[in-house]
Amino acid sequence: MIFIDEDYSRADRLAEKILRNVMIDRRYIAVITDQHIIEPGNLLYGLDTNASAARVFEALKAEPLAELVLSLGDLGDTTRNPNRETATASKDSYQHVKHLTEGLTLPLLTVAGNHDDPKLMEAAFPNQWESQKNGVCRYSFHGVDLISVDVRTGPEATGFISPETTKELDETLAQCRGALIFSHFPLFDLDNERIASGLSVTNREVLAPIFDRHRDKIAGCFSGHLHIWVSALINGIPVTSVPSSSFGFSLEPMSSDRETLSAAPCGYLLVGVATDGSVIVRPRFLPGATRNER
Ligand SMILES: [Fe+2]
Numbered sequence: 001m002i003f004i005d006e007d008y009s010r011a012d013r014l015a016e017k018i019l020r021n022v023m024i025d026r027r028y029i030a031v032i033t034d035q036h037i038i039e040p041g042n043l044l045y046g047l048d049t050n051a052s053a054a055r056v057f058e059a060l061k062a063e064p065l066a067e068l069v070l071s072l073g074d075l076g077d078t079t080r081n082p083n084r085e086t087a088t089a090s091k092d093s094y095q096h097v098k099h100l101t102e103g104l105t106l107p108l109l110t111v112a113g114n115h116d117d118p119k120l121m122e123a124a125f126p127n128q129w130e131s132q133k134n135g136v137c138r139y140s141f142h143g144v145d146l147i148s149v150d151v152r153t154g155p156e157a158t159g160f161i162s163p164e165t166t167k168e169l170d171e172t173l174a175q176c177r178g179a180l181i182f183s184h185f186p187l188f189d190l191d192n193e194r195i196a197s198g199l200s201v202t203n204r205e206v207l208a209p210i211f212d213r214h215r216d217k218i219a220g221c222f223s224g225h226l227h228i229w230v231s232a233l234i235n236g237i238p239v240t241s242v243p244s245s246s247f248g249f250s251l252e253p254m255s256s257d258r259e260t261l262s263a264a265p266c267g268y269l270l271v272g273v274a275t276d277g278s279v280i281v282r283p284r285f286l287p288g289a290t291r292n293e294r
Helices: 002-025 049-061 091-101 118-124 163-175 193-199 204-217
Strands: 026-032 066-071 108-110 131-133 136-141 144-149 179-183 218-223 230-234 237-241 248-250 260-262 266-274 279-286
Touching: 026 049, 049 091, 049 266, 049 279, 066 136, 091 118, 136 163, 144 163, 163 179, 163 204, 204 218, 218 266, 218 279
Parallel strands: 026 066, 066 108, 144 179, 179 218, 218 237
Antiparallel strands: 026 266, 131 136, 136 144, 230 237, 248 260, 266 279
């Protein structure tokens, strides 16, 4: 019996050690996107996006694992401009974002979406990236570089990556050992014609040689804008479309239909980075916006 107890205790100690190593080795960020926070008292598409945004920030304030929050854009939006192609968030929208994020102690790294106003957003949430140049931002996290790419400089409501940003991304990747790349618009072709023709970076072909050159360093690419959760492996690069925390769209495989609102799960992603280069993505599901919360 004594031997059995000792064996068990040895096994327990080993299990504890393995668990401790796993816990110590991996650190997490929270990736959020498309809250579409608007002027208080309003609805967007008939949905109370401010209520769903309140839920995501309350969840993040209580999130035990995340060490920083990375927002992929459309944090703010507006109901004052009925033209959805040109609608961008107002000062009042960002005031409300500030109100909802009160008490959030984690750094909040922002990437502007097509409904954000970069200047107003920067005024409300001063830059927390470690460096920012030619549309490329960088933040060192647990041995990898978090790199964001600004791809909003093209036609309204679509993405265009400028030559300066393309060059800067290439040079940034050349300097780092490992990277996670973040953008509002998708950088890769997915399995849907509507996404390819109207919802992704319009000149994404210029990125192909850069991704080929630095493929071994890129541990993942994350984008927002689509309001769907998709994971893919494209030319050896793990690609994730991050779900909105406010509402989902229908963008079905092999379809060219325009997006409509869907009942897909909403939430955010916890992304765990380990020193061995592995990346783990876990969804944190939350109720999306509904029509009857006020
Ligand atoms: Fe967007």
